Amino acid sequence: MTLSQAREFLREELLAVAAASVPGLDGVVTHDPGPVNPNVLSDGSGPATVCSITVQTGDPKVVDPVGQTAAAAAELTARGWQVEVEPVEAGHHRVAASRDGYDIAVHGWDGEWRLTLAGETPEIPE
Amino acid sequence: MTEADQLAERYRANHARLVAAHDRLQVAVDAGTATDDDRRRLATIGELIAPVSSTEVDAEGNVVEVQRYRQFLKVDPEGQGRAVEVLGNLPDANNIAVLVPGMGNSLDTFRGQSDRGDLIRQESGPGTAVVVWLDYDSPQGLVAAASKDAAIDGGARLADFLTELDDLKSPAASTTLVGHSYGTDVVGQALLQGGRANRVVMTGSPGITKYIDEAADFVQPPTRLYVERAPGDYVSYTQWHGPDPATFPDAIRMATNDPLANDEAVSVHWHNEYYRPNSEALRNIGRVVRGDLAAITTTDTSRSAETKLILGTSWGDSLAAVAGTASKVYDGVVSPGKPSPESARAASARTSAAAARTTDGAARRPGGPAR
Numbered sequence: 284m285t286l287s288q289a290r291e292f293l294r295e296e297l298l299a300v301a302a303a304s305v306p307g308l309d310g311v312v313t314h315d316p317g318p319v320n321p322n323v324l325s326d327g328s329g330p331a332t333v334c335s336i337t338v339q340t341g342d343p344k345v346v347d348p349v350g351q352t353a354a355a356a357a358e359l360t361a362r363g364w365q366v367e368v369e370p371v372e373a374g375h376h377r378v379a380a381s382r383d384g385y386d387i388a389v390h391g392w393d394g395e396w397r398l399t400l401a402g403e404t405p406e407i408p409e
Numbered sequence: 410m411t412e413a414d415q416l417a418e419r420y421r422a423n424h425a426r427l428v429a430a431h432d433r434l435q436v437a438v439d440a441g442t443a444t445d446d447d448r449r450r451l452a453t454i455g456e457l458i459a460p461v462s463s464t465e466v467d468a469e470g471n472v473v474e475v476q477r478y479r480q481f482l483k484v485d486p487e488g489q490g491r492a493v494e495v496l497g498n499l500p501d502a503n504n505i506a507v508l509v510p511g512m513g514n515s516l517d518t519f520r521g522q523s524d525r526g527d528l529i530r531q532e533s534g535p536g537t538a539v540v541v542w543l544d545y546d547s548p549q550g551l552v553a554a555a556s557k558d559a560a561i562d563g564g565a566r567l568a569d570f571l572t573e574l575d576d577l578k579s580p581a582a583s584t585t586l587v588g589h590s591y592g593t594d595v596v597g598q599a600l601l602q603g604g605r606a607n608r609v610v611m612t613g614s615p616g617i618t619k620y621i622d623e624a625a626d627f628v629q630p631p632t633r634l635y636v637e638r639a640p641g642d643y644v645s646y647t648q649w650h651g652p653d654p655a656t657f658p659d660a661i662r663m664a665t666n667d668p669l670a671n672d673e674a675v676s677v678h679w680h681n682e683y684y685r686p687n688s689e690a691l692r693n694i695g696r697v698v699r700g701d702l703a704a705i706t707t708t709d710t711s712r713s714a715e716t717k718l719i720l721g722t723s724w725g726d727s728l729a730a731v732a733g734t735a736s737k738v739y740d741g742v743v744s745p746g747k748p749s750p751e752s753a754r755a756a757s758a759r760t761s762a763a764a765a766r767t768t769d770g771a772a773r774r775p776g777g778p779a780r
Contacts, residue, residue, distance in 0.1 A: 311462050311463070311464045311474045312462060313461070313462050313464065314461070314524075314527045316456070316520045316523065316524055317520065319520055319524045321682075322680075322681040323514065323518055323520075323521025323522060324508075324510045324511055324514075324589040324592070324681070324683075325510070325511035325512060325589055325590035325592075325613065325680060325681055326511070326513035326514075326681075327510070327522075327547075328518070328550075329513075335524050335527070335686075337527055337531060339463070341472060342472060343470050343471070343472055344470060372701070373704060375701075381687075386685065386686045386687050388531070388532075388686045390531055390532075390534070392535050395534075396472075397464060397535070399531050401527075401528060401531045402686070403685070403686050
């Protein structure tokens with residue numbers, strides 16, 4: 284699989300999980316800049332081998348981080364991801380998911396209608 | 410004009426500066442006079458001026474997708490290039506992180522820096538704005554990185570920016586400086602030159618100066634220093650610029666791996682994995698930025714233990730003693746091998762209860778997050 288294909292796969296997965304987490308609404312891709320060097324904070328001269336994508340969804344009329352992160356976990360599991368629902372930490376509801384080197388973090392927060400899904404591809408040299 | 414209007418105008422002016430540079434470079438490309446560097450910069454600027462999406466609520470209370478231009482407080486499209494970008498709503502933010510990247514960066518690598526800034530923002534939660542701060546001449550290679558000149562010059566700029574930030578943010582908002590690698594040197598110099606922040610995070614630091622061996626030497630109370638050194642981080646082991654901040658007696662040494670996690674946990678090792686999604690390293694950075702200090706997990710592993718666990722024999726101390734080798738590993742020329750996730754977790758599992766301290770009045774849990 285190429286990095287471009289991995290990026291497409293990750294975006295489709297994030298949007299599918301977002302749609303299942305908040306039914307009736309489509310997720311919005313808020314961050315999808317393309318391949319970056321995973322070492323960029325210390326050495327930006329290296330090759331760009333990973334892609335990060337962030338998707339947001341949520342209904343301003345329904346603040347339900349518990350239900351929405353649970354729905355996200357169920358959808359990720361159904362799609363073949365290894366899923367861990369983390370203990371709530373100071374109002375932070377998190378689902379951590381991994382699959383074939385991909386990572387997804389689903390963030391819900393008490394009092395916040397937005398559900399955020401952040402994912403990263405495995406390193407794939409182009 | 411309100412402060413919000415002034416900020417919006419500043420964003421618009423810097424966008425216009427980028428558009429003008431884009432137009433100039435496009436003319437050169439169309440005329441066939443552009444160099445390879447010109448074409449690369451044209452692509453970079455084309456990306457920086459492209460709109461991005463966010464979710465907002467309309468007048469009827471429905472969520473809508475909004476497209477807007479990126480928010481640059483400063484940009485210099487010439488030469489190596491510089492940029493200071495705001496991710497999020499700066500005036501309304503409760504928590505602000507200022508991310509300072511390390512060596513090898515330029516405007517053409519800004520995508521990756523902004524990418525990491527977005528991860529920190531998502532990890533830190535609602536009400537967080539991240540400022541990706543590349544307003545210094547990041548050393549372009551090992552020879553340049555051997556000099557502290559860029560850190561000293563950049564530190565002065567960063568100190569000035571922190572003062573400026575006080576006028577741009579809410580008075581109640583907390584500011585966390587987050588530096589990585591050579592960026593920790595810039596952060597250290599900024600603090601030495603009068604820069605102030607509520608909290609300071611350093612990951613993978615090569616040291617500040619040879620005379621600084623405790624946080625109190627450059628971090629003014631009540632600000633606390635939070636440090637991450639992952640198992641196998643050869644840059645920290647080399648102590649190239651000074652004593653490793655992870656060894657400072659008055660710094661809070663945060664865990665980079667979750668000692669209680671299962672086999673699927675995201676492990677962090679070597680120098681460049683501190684910002685991996687779902688990693689304990691990134692989670693702890695998020696906890697610091699949002700002020701959830703009681704949830705921070707800590708460790709006190711020694712480099713000897715870390716490297717012995719990774720390769721079966723300790724090489725961290727001897728590595729630090731060999732300056733030539735240190736230079737090479739800092740540049741990524743030498744990498745002694747990659748540890749397994751198991752070894753990284755084993756190293757992190759040595760989390761010590763003795764590392765428990767009080768941070769900003771909040772007690773830390775030494776055993777890692779409850780699971």
